[in-house]
Amino acid sequence: MTDIPTGVVTRGEPVEMLLNMGPQHPSTHGVFRMVLWVDGEKVTDVEPHIGYLHRGSEKLCEGEQFHQVITLFDRMDYLANFNNELVYCAAVEKLMGLTVPERAEYVRVILCELNRIASHLLFVATMGLDAGAMTPSMICFRGRERVQSLFEAVSGARMMHNYFRIGGLKEDLPDNFEEMVGELMPLLQADIEEADKLLTFNEIFLARLKGVAAISVEDALDFGLTGPCLRACGVDYDLRKADPYSVYDRFEFNVPTGLDGDCWDRHFVRVQEMYESMKIVEQALVQMPKGNVTSSLGRRLPRPPKGEVYVRAENPRGEIGVYLVCDGTDKPYRLKVRPPSFCNLSAIKHLLKDTWIADTVVVLGSLDIVLGEVDR
Amino acid sequence: MINSIKGLLLTLVSTMNGLRSPVTRQYPEKGTLWKREEAPTPVQDRFMGFPALTWDGEVDEPFCTSCMVCIRHCPTQCMTSTMKDNPLQQEGKSTRRKIVDSFEINLNRCILCGICVEVCNFDAIVMSHEHEMSTFQRNGDRVNLPVLLEIGTKFQRETGWIPPTKRAKPEPEAAPAVAGDGDTEGSESSS
Amino acid sequence: MSLPIPLLSVSLITFFWIVAGLLAMFTALSVVVLSLTWLERKLLGRLQRRLGPTRTGPMGLMQPVADALKLILKEDIVPTSSEKAIFWIAPVLVVVPAFMIWVTIPGTENLVLKNLGDLGLFYIIAFSVVGILGLVLAGWGSANKYGTLGGLRAAAQLISYEIPVIMVVIAVAMLAQSLNMVEIVEKQGSYPYVLVFPLGLVIFFIAGLAEVGRTPFDIYFAESEIVGGPFVEYSGAHWSVFFLAEYINTFAVAALTVLLFLGGWSGPFLTGNWEIIWFLAKVYAVILVIFWIRGTFPRLRIDQLMAFAWKVMVPLSFYAIIITAVYLFYGWPPWTLTLMSLAGLLVVGYAIYRRFAGPASQAAQVRARYQALQSRSGQ
Numbered sequence: 001m002t003d004i005p006t007g008v009v010t011r012g013e014p015v016e017m018l019l020n021m022g023p024q025h026p027s028t029h030g031v032f033r034m035v036l037w038v039d040g041e042k043v044t045d046v047e048p049h050i051g052y053l054h055r056g057s058e059k060l061c062e063g064e065q066f067h068q069v070i071t072l073f074d075r076m077d078y079l080a081n082f083n084n085e086l087v088y089c090a091a092v093e094k095l096m097g098l099t100v101p102e103r104a105e106y107v108r109v110i111l112c113e114l115n116r117i118a119s120h121l122l123f124v125a126t127m128g129l130d131a132g133a134m135t136p137s138m139i140c141f142r143g144r145e146r147v148q149s150l151f152e153a154v155s156g157a158r159m160m161h162n163y164f165r166i167g168g169l170k171e172d173l174p175d176n177f178e179e180m181v182g183e184l185m186p187l188l189q190a191d192i193e194e195a196d197k198l199l200t201f202n203e204i205f206l207a208r209l210k211g212v213a214a215i216s217v218e219d220a221l222d223f224g225l226t227g228p229c230l231r232a233c234g235v236d237y238d239l240r241k242a243d244p245y246s247v248y249d250r251f252e253f254n255v256p257t258g259l260d261g262d263c264w265d266r267h268f269v270r271v272q273e274m275y276e277s278m279k280i281v282e283q284a285l286v287q288m289p290k291g292n293v294t295s296s297l298g299r300r301l302p303r304p305p306k307g308e309v310y311v312r313a314e315n316p317r318g319e320i321g322v323y324l325v326c327d328g329t330d331k332p333y334r335l336k337v338r339p340p341s342f343c344n345l346s347a348i349k350h351l352l353k354d355t356w357i358a359d360t361v362v363v364l365g366s367l368d369i370v371l372g373e374v375d376r
Numbered sequence: 377m378i379n380s381i382k383g384l385l386l387t388l389v390s391t392m393n394g395l396r397s398p399v400t401r402q403y404p405e406k407g408t409l410w411k412r413e414e415a416p417t418p419v420q421d422r423f424m425g426f427p428a429l430t431w432d433g434e435v436d437e438p439f440c441t442s443c444m445v446c447i448r449h450c451p452t453q454c455m456t457s458t459m460k461d462n463p464l465q466q467e468g469k470s471t472r473r474k475i476v477d478s479f480e481i482n483l484n485r486c487i488l489c490g491i492c493v494e495v496c497n498f499d500a501i502v503m504s505h506e507h508e509m510s511t512f513q514r515n516g517d518r519v520n521l522p523v524l525l526e527i528g529t530k531f532q533r534e535t536g537w538i539p540p541t542k543r544a545k546p547e548p549e550a551a552p553a554v555a556g557d558g559d560t561e562g563s564e565s566s567s
Numbered sequence: 568m569s570l571p572i573p574l575l576s577v578s579l580i581t582f583f584w585i586v587a588g589l590l591a592m593f594t595a596l597s598v599v600v601l602s603l604t605w606l607e608r609k610l611l612g613r614l615q616r617r618l619g620p621t622r623t624g625p626m627g628l629m630q631p632v633a634d635a636l637k638l639i640l641k642e643d644i645v646p647t648s649s650e651k652a653i654f655w656i657a658p659v660l661v662v663v664p665a666f667m668i669w670v671t672i673p674g675t676e677n678l679v680l681k682n683l684g685d686l687g688l689f690y691i692i693a694f695s696v697v698g699i700l701g702l703v704l705a706g707w708g709s710a711n712k713y714g715t716l717g718g719l720r721a722a723a724q725l726i727s728y729e730i731p732v733i734m735v736v737i738a739v740a741m742l743a744q745s746l747n748m749v750e751i752v753e754k755q756g757s758y759p760y761v762l763v764f765p766l767g768l769v770i771f772f773i774a775g776l777a778e779v780g781r782t783p784f785d786i787y788f789a790e791s792e793i794v795g796g797p798f799v800e801y802s803g804a805h806w807s808v809f810f811l812a813e814y815i816n817t818f819a820v821a822a823l824t825v826l827l828f829l830g831g832w833s834g835p836f837l838t839g840n841w842e843i844i845w846f847l848a849k850v851y852a853v854i855l856v857i858f859w860i861r862g863t864f865p866r867l868r869i870d871q872l873m874a875f876a877w878k879v880m881v882p883l884s885f886y887a888i889i890i891t892a893v894y895l896f897y898g899w900p901p902w903t904l905t906l907m908s909l910a911g912l913l914v915v916g917y918a919i920y921r922r923f924a925g926p927a928s929q930a931a932q933v934r935a936r937y938q939a940l941q942s943r944s945g946q
Contacts, residue, residue, distance in 0.1 A: 018712075025794060026790060026791060027791040027792065064451055065449070068451040070489075071451050071487060071489045128865065129791055130791050131866060133865035134611070134615075134862065135614060135615050135862050138615035142399055142616070152419070152420045152422070152423060153420040153421070154422070155424075156422040156423050156490060157424050157488060160488065162491070170494070194390070197386055198383050199865070201379040202380055202383050202864070203919075204783055204864055204867055205865045207867070207871055208866075208867070257936070258933055259932055259936065268933055356868055357793070358786075358789070358792045358869060360792075361792055380863075383863050384859065384863050387614055391610070391859075391862075395613050398616050400616070402621065
């Protein structure tokens with residue numbers, strides 16, 4: 001890292017300019033802050049600053065009962081609420097040895113995959129905006145809005161659902177759920193295809209993204225990248241295949257991978273993942289059995305035995321892990337989350353080396369961070 | 377070049393679609409300036425708006441007995457309440473010994489999670505469909521019992537609400553499983 | 568009251584007419600700008616299947632007025648560390664040339680404030696460069712690093728793209744054998760120059776987009792990177808002045824495209840000053856294309872933008888001059904120029920295609936690999 005130039009610069013000595021990007025910058029996806037050392041338009045060094053959205057979620061979890069913690073998990077990665085709820089519920093269920101009703105598992109998978117689509121749609125939208133295209137964002141938000149109104153019909157809320165319960169679900173799906181999904185899927189497919197056609201292979205978009213901030217497989221593994229960021233490097237690693245949880249082993253789907261690990265591949269992998277998620281939703285709808293979805297706990301509060309557990313799952317952003325320590329009371333003793341956004345963000349310094357100022361927003365966008373999860 | 381031209385054609389088609397059928401719905405009304413049709417976008421049936429208290433029309437009193445279960449289970453501690461002896465019970469009209477005296481919800485703190493509804497044993501609280509409650513006062517979102525009951529009765533009237541305990545159960549609940557010896561709501565609420 | 572009228576040896580009545588003409592031009596351009604903002608928001612809305620503004624008047628027609636009122640009533644913040652004089656004078660430097668151009672742009676043969684004769688095109692080109700100074704000063708004077716970056720980007724971008732514009736204008740002047748706007752349009756009476764000189768139109772249009780900073784060349788005020796560039800510290804009326812200048816310049820580029828290549832006001836059915844309807848219709852059509860492009864494309868990066876200017880546009884504009892000169896010198900029939908233009912376009916199109924063949928082939932590899940994966944899991 002170079003020193004911060006201080007004082008009055010005279011005699012035309014070339015110095016690097018210190019450019020502060022964020023936390024109020026429109027393209028830092030929330031309240032992320034980067035201090036850029038720029039040489040003209042070239043970025044020579046970058047120092048990320050996080051913590052502007054720190055709410056102490058992990059500590060708050062220690063003060064909440066197990067069924068209340070779900071609401072906190074909704075608010076960590078606020079673009080993939082169902083996925084977060086799933087991994088927390090799975091952790092407590094594993095510790096308690098609960099079995100989830102089969103229908104509930106299928107409902108969880110359907111909702112999680114729809115949420116993955118919604119999250120990736122938002123990624124494509126912001127990717128377009130970062131690159132300067134405004135229409136894809138509108139197309140993607142349209143699709144996301146459709147998914148969210150489905151979520152509203154199912155759980156009563158568009159984003160902070162609080163729908164999964166430890167050992168099951170809050171209530172069964174609405175009666176016309178399958179018709180709603182049947183209506184949704186073609187529209188969603190059309191929206192994704194429209195944004196895909198408009199953006200992915202556009203020459204200017206390719207010029208902006210292809211070859212920018214490429215990362216090798218070794219580096220990616222060293223930085224602990226997971227999810228689409230890792231798969232963009234060509235690593236065929238998806239927890240839904242590698243370590244199937246819930247009922248993911250019963251579906252046919254592919255794991256799209258990239259070639260170079262650059263920004264364009266990260267975009268492409270996510271677009272392809274949306275199609276795969278749609279396949280999973282369609283299969284799950286067919287396979288979904290009838291039956292009970294509520295927890296076998298009934299109306300009793302969950303109180304896991306003493307012990308600790310680590311559960312991981314594939315979030316839209318990568319591998320999320322929950323490490324839960326219980327001391328036998330009705331509140332977690334300690335809860336630690338391995339947030340995918342945070343680990344992916346750790347590579348930003350490596351990625352932004354020798355890029356342009358205009359690339360910083362694109363690279364940051366391609367990592368698809370959610371500051372609610374980074375800062376927790 | 378080719379894909380750029382394809383993109384231009386795509387947006388052209390999109391423009392034609394937009395001229396014909398835009399997806400935006402006007403809020404809260406649709407129609408033109410001259411001809412406005414009242415049609416606010418309806419919320420879904422399960423929509424969770426702000427919590428409200430329900431009114432027992434049979435005995436003409438609130439369902440709520442101020443048992444404090446919802447207050448204890450609220451993740452954000454946004455509610456307070458006090459109870460009193462039920463005058464109607466002394467007259468023999470009601471089976472509730474205690475009744476809610478005051479109830480206050482700070483809607484600024486409420487996170488609309490619906491846990492209070494889930495834990496309530498008396499069908500006394502619902503997530504209403506109310507979602508426009510901005511006020512000009514700093515404490516304007518602290519709603520008290522009459523307002524809560526007003527919202528609740530409005531919700532009951534509009535949706536034909538049936539108390540969950542009186543709804544026909546499709547099938548008996550599964551037997552309680554082994555794990556979890558936590559306290560149940562019943563024991564908590566019998567104070 | 569000793570007005571400098573005797574000095575300029577113009578009578579009071581002439582002076583009155585000059586002032587009235589300028590005021591009329593100012594009003595007309597303001598109305599045009601209002602219409603453009605409304606049109607842009609409405610068209611982009613429909614392009615994205617939204618509605619655009621609806622709440623202010625029928626179809627949101629009063630939206631520009633509401634915007635203008637809001638901007639004028641807003642507090643005008645001057646940053647403490649800014650260079651006050653530069654900060655104040657920069658918007659003037661941007662907006663005055665934008666208006667000055669319009670003194671000599673003709674609506675029809677007679678509907679022009681002051682036909683500068685053979686000075687016309689020269690005057691327009693000369694004044695269009697002055698605005699760059701205002702942008703650089705705005706960026707520098709606001710004592711903001713984003714502003715400085717934006718100002719420097721503006722300087723680099725606008726000066727680079729000035730060259731192709733000038734070259735193409737020279738080529739057109741050679742074709743018309745005149746720098747007089749009215750004569751150029753009259754020369755296009757039988758056929759507009761776009762038919763004989765499509766290369767010129769393409770160069771002029773693209774470079775013109777870059778000159779006024781429309782997408783995909785909105786580098787110097789890129790919202791998602793340098794949050795408004797030179798305008799980042801401006802608010803209220805000062806910002807609205809920049810806004811005004813931007814839209815007037817957009818309109819000017821569209822008008823010049825129409826005058827130089829699309830036959831100006833010439834069209835069937837209309838005669839006399841009514842021909843301005845043809846002129847306006849063509850200009851608004853070009854403006855719609857500009858908005859359409861804005862709704863479709865992402866933004867280039869500054870190095871790609873400069874590379875495009877110096878590696879593609881400048882050589883192409885030289886080629887345009889050379890083929891025009893050859894065509895005029897040998898007196899070949901007009902279709903030969905068309906052919907040569909198209910040949911140039913094709914060569915450049917192929918070069919750009921080859922430039923993107925690299926990324927595109929990589930993309931194709933990814934796609935092929937993905938399809939192989941799909942077929943493997945399908946078995």
